[in-house]
Amino acid sequence: MGNKKQKIFNAVQFTFGSFGELSLNVTVLRGEKNRGSILYFHGGGFLYGQRQDLPSFYQDQLLAAGFNLYLFDYPLAPEVDLTDIYSCAKMAVQWFLTKGWQLSGAESKDYFLFGRSSGGYLATLLTAHLPHLEQKGLIRFYGYQELFQKEFIFPSAYYNQFPKVSPLDAQELIGNQPMSQGSLEKRFPLYLSARQYGNWQSYLGTREKLKALEINRASYKKFPPCFLAHCKNDPDVPFSCSTILANLVPLKETVWLDLQQHDFDRSQNHVANTCYNQLIDWLTTS
Secondary structure, three states, rough: OOOOOHOOOOOOEEEEEEEEOOOEEEEEEEEOOOEEEEEEEEEOOOOEEOOOOOHHHHHHHHHHHEEEEEEOOOOOOOOOOOHHHHHHHHHHHHHHHOOOOHOOOOOOEEEEEEOOOOHHHHHHHHHHHOOOEEEEEEEEEEOOOOOOOOOHHHOOOHHHOOOOOHHHHHHHHOOOOOOOOHHHHHHHHHHHHHHHHHHHHHHHHHHHHHOOOOOOHHHHHHHHOEEEEEEOOOOOOHHHHHHHHHHHHOOEEEEEEEEOOOOOOOOOHHHHHHHHHHHHHHHHHH
């Protein structure tokens, strides 16, 4: 695989929808073979991030294995509620099924949903609430399982090791209109403050709205095959989020890592390389 990481894959941008005056875009990269498409949703606690956050080395591995990549925007909270974020993610899948699948040269509408961190939660919601026969699997890297588990509703000991960002200072970071990209430098302090003070959910919407997104346990029995990766000592998203899902779905492959990291694949490294090789093996045999 030494020479494949040097290959340049052409990226094309399309607009798949809008939220008010905000255009929602997707970056489409065509794989070397037509083995299906991967619809990707980025991480960032729903408060920051951008659609092309998947490291290019791992993008290239998936493309070289023959899979098309669709990297989707979604509007960020708290300028937008999570219910609206989910509606935009549904729009992305529906756009792919009606039109977008043809834009990569795909021979079918078959797809996998892939999300990291908050994007993993979004992909899980879509799998549960928007089932399609064309979805062949769910790929979730260190994703949330439930928004109201204790680790998310109380101040985080891990994040309170860092300099405090007061709620008033955090409010200064909130924009006046929806946005789909928020840099780590500008927007991470908003997430840091939310976890330090245990008020992250308040940025995502009312409790009533968030509860409406919850997944019925019976739905998990109908999930397609799942590939789950998570560090056992993740300081941000509890490892239990992934073990709970693994115990609920009928078909899964798991990669549990003995690391104290969250996004272990944020840059190329041996552990992540092994994980993505295992993912590609799973994708090509699913």
